[in-house]
Amino acid sequence: MISMKTGAWHQCGDRSQKMVVEELQTGKGVGVVLSPRDLDYKGATKYASEYRSLGADVAIDPQFHTPSFSNPHLSSYPTHAFRMSIANLVGIGEQQLSAFAKKLEEENSKLGATVLIAPAVLYEAGRADVDDLNRRLFRVSKAVGDSLGVPTLATVFLARSVTQSDAATNAALSSATSGNCDGWYFGFEFPDAERLPSNKDSVVRFCRSTLALACTGLPVLHAFAGPMALLSIASGARAAGVGHFKNLWRFDRDRWSPPKQKQKGGPKKPPPRFFSKALWGTIVYPDEVRQLGTSLQTRVLQPSPFSMPVGQGLDWDRWSASKHLVSVVCDEVAAVAALVQPVAAVSHAKRVLQQAVRNHAAIAATGLRLRDDADAYQAVWLAALRDVEKACAQDLNYLELLRQ
């Protein structure tokens, strides 16, 4: 059976391409998801080849989540002619679908994609027409994947209207999983627009959705994971998309809408954030780091190949901080994904979060209040994982049975 690589996948965003090369060169990550929103076809072709030469799997996310959106980058791709409103897409006939399949094949073939991500629009509650459309898009995409000899992932992105209730989530997942795909490319739109989610019910629902997909026995690639990769891999995903920008840490449909006017104010060059495994979150460097005592600093500042100036108390730039974040998350994803037993993966993630909660408590005890609400979610995630472990024990056992 053809399969995809498990572990961290680089989710490309704006100006990510060179950074991804550096990460792959240092052994971080196993795959790359190209973003046509952020890179034109020519550039994508060039980088896809480079990524493959570094041993990575390569896929392109066709980004049909909001299919009517376009920009100059997107318009350079062969499938661009099919970017249109959902109402129009729903009405396309078999002949147009065949034409679309040809363009999809051309695109993926030129890029040398080793995994095909099937286009699909966002699953909305009560939209049977969207379910049908996605089924039709998947059918032709699977034929393209088979023709190219690569696995085809069905895109399952759940919109806010779905993720607000268990019933709607289950109904959408039941509908979205009726095809004969080789894996899932999964996205979850959280009800609240936080940097990282801190509503326990939503986090539990996210974990349960991931686990439900994992229990299909097919690999799950959590598309926009960032630090949330810890949760998704613990919930049974085999791969997670990791990017440095915060808008790559969760699915945000606003990325596929016309840009808003930039707000004035705020620092022109915000200081870098150091992503600490010990906090499972960021701390501002050097401002906040300097306010920690030596013992806490030692605990928090765990190095990576991109963090040398931090250890020496030197200036550190934002790009290096971004590379460091991706590097740390990639390492952790690889460590959890290597655990075959699902219960062991949950335990591992819980240990990381327990440690983070303890360290945040120690920082709070010093009177320091971290910026960016950097300590707002770890305890919630830990509680959510405990809930999932208890409520979904049978699912975890079944997943273990599948992986034995």
Next chain:
Amino acid sequence: MPFELPIDLVRKQYPELEILCALTPSEQKAAFKARDRNGNLLCLKIISPDYQIDRLQRELLALKGIKHPCVAKFVEYEFCVDESGEHHHLIEEYVEGSDLADHLGPELRWTVERAAPFFRDFASALAALEGERVVHRDLKPTNVRVRTDGTPVLIDFGLARHLDLPSLTPTAYGARIGTPKYFSPEQFTGTRRDIDCRTDLFAMGLMMYEALIGSHPFWTPGMSWDALCDSVCTSEQCFGREGFCDLPPQWQALLRRLLAKERIHRPSRASQVTKVLEKLG
């Protein structure tokens, strides 16, 4: 009302076959056990004039594409026209043995050692259907034959649906096709869009439960449609029964998944069930 034909009439109409006996007819088909000139045992199905020919053609399409030792082999389809109208018949392999229904009951509880290979083969047959994008939609103990060597054979594809072809039934009613006692939740409450390969897996789960526990998980004699619908769609009581709790945990886990109310919580594919049963066997 079942469609029945006198056996003497059939013997006259099909002189090339030795008609051995009548089999249980359905509303759409009269069925006969027959033997051809080479000594092969066959099942002759004569189609009722009221039957939708479109549906018959679907059945043929479903059967023709599937080649699996646990799926009844399609042999021949013919139709002719005479002064009395169109006559259609199809001939399938006759499976020597008995109906699965004869092997189920409170006094006939199966061991897991017996169930594992039987349902592994059953799931393997369903995987062959999936490969052709076909859903049987009417799996029940009388549509599963048990060969004399104990292996299962799926028969009667009269309600089968090809998932990539338009439905012959209006969307709103397309789910309520089959036998209610072996309906899945989506057959009770969904539309035809909700019917997929996991619908057949639910039916297999019902039969697996009956084999291992000795009773149907949701149905009791005299139950009304509404009560059965409610039980299938919401009840979890069957997982608290003594016989169920005595099963090894992995069997319990498998049955719970096969009988999950939401399709997302069922195994996504029959081949997955085959693999699990290989491990359990």
